[in-house]
Amino acid sequence: MSLAQPADLAVTNKKAALKGLYDALYEKNMFPFWATSEGVDHDEIKQLMATSKAIPFVWSYTDIEPLLQRAAELVTMDDSERRSLILVNPGLAPKRASVSTMYTAYRLNDPDEIMPPHKHSPSAIRFGLTGKGNFTGVEGEDVVFGPGDMVLTPNDAWHNHGTVGGEQAVNLSVLDLPLVETLHAVHFDHKYTEMVDGKEVEKKVQTARFPSDYSQRIYGEGGLMPRFVDHKRGGGLSSPMYVYRWEKMEASLDAHKDWDGDPHEGIVIDYVDPTTGGPVFRTINFYV
Numbered sequence: 472m473s474l475a476q477p478a479d480l481a482v483t484n485k486k487a488a489l490k491g492l493y494d495a496l497y498e499k500n501m502f503p504f505w506a507t508s509e510g511v512d513h514d515e516i517k518q519l520m521a522t523s524k525a526i527p528f529v530w531s532y533t534d535i536e537p538l539l540q541r542a543a544e545l546v547t548m549d550d551s552e553r554r555s556l557i558l559v560n561p562g563l564a565p566k567r568a569s570v571s572t573m574y575t576a577y578r579l580n581d582p583d584e585i586m587p588p589h590k591h592s593p594s595a596i597r598f599g600l601t602g603k604g605n606f607t608g609v610e611g612e613d614v615v616f617g618p619g620d621m622v623l624t625p626n627d628a629w630h631n632h633g634t635v636g637g638e639q640a641v642n643l644s645v646l647d648l649p650l651v652e653t654l655h656a657v658h659f660d661h662k663y664t665e666m667v668d669g670k671e672v673e674k675k676v677q678t679a680r681f682p683s684d685y686s687q688r689i690y691g692e693g694g695l696m697p698r699f700v701d702h703k704r705g706g707g708l709s710s711p712m713y714v715y716r717w718e719k720m721e722a723s724l725d726a727h728k729d730w731d732g733d734p735h736e737g738i739v740i741d742y743v744d745p746t747t748g749g750p751v752f753r754t755i756n757f758y759v
């Protein structure tokens with residue numbers, strides 16, 4: 472055994488001192504921001520330094536569809552009013568997130584199921600996939616929607632899910648829930664009430680307060696804005712137009728099909744808040 476040279480000794484001592492410092496920091500729930508992954512050998516450090524990131528991933532509808540059917544058989548509306556399959560990104564699991572700030576969920580409703588109303592701080596859209604009778608009542612506007620129709624349920628707007636018309640229907644949801652969760656701002660409310668004879672009464676179904684074509688009638692024409700209605704609906708932060716019909720989107724895409732479009736994105740049409748021209752939610756933009 473040979474004695475360490477003074478220079479080596481200094482290095483060894485510094486290493487030991489650093490290790491002691493790191494141990495003391497972890498014990499007190501702190502992280503040495505100057506540490507590099509090669510300079511440290513703790514598992515905790517690797518975990519701290521490995522930020523979870525969404526990875527590119529494809530979910531196939533041929534996998535999703537049979538699982539939706541099995542869920543519909545096994546989980547009745549009485550068991551849960553939230554029978555949705557959330558697409559969880561393998562890079563972010565177990566967090567319920569498809570990408571870092573949003574998740575997508577598929578939902579199959581059996582014929583003529585109507586769930587009780589609820590509201591929440593995350594904003595959501597519902598996009599019709601199959602069946603003509605997807606149903607969502609949003610703030611008293613009863614919307615029946617089919618394939619390609621997009622319905623907004625903005626933050627803090629009372630809404631429910633369901634189907635009418637005697638056939639199964641599948642829709643897709645997109646929520647900004649992972650973002651709102653990160654901001655510690657998620658809240659849900661399931662106690663829907665209406666005033667009846669001057670008294671607040673809990674209700675399982677929202678009474679319609681708007682005609683069912685309200686969104687199209689008031690906001691369906693670009694460049695024109697009715698003055699006689701209140702444009703703040705629900706939480707007041709999102710587009711007051713709650714339904715975007717596929718028919719109009721398809722007509723608009725068709726009208727531009729011989730254009731060159733953007734060299735990278737091609738022909739893209741945004742869904743906009745008709746009162747501002749901006750995105751439908753402050754947190755998510757949608758387009759086709």
Ligand SMILES: [Fe+2]
Pocket residue numbers: 589590591595624630
């Ligand atoms: Fe909801």
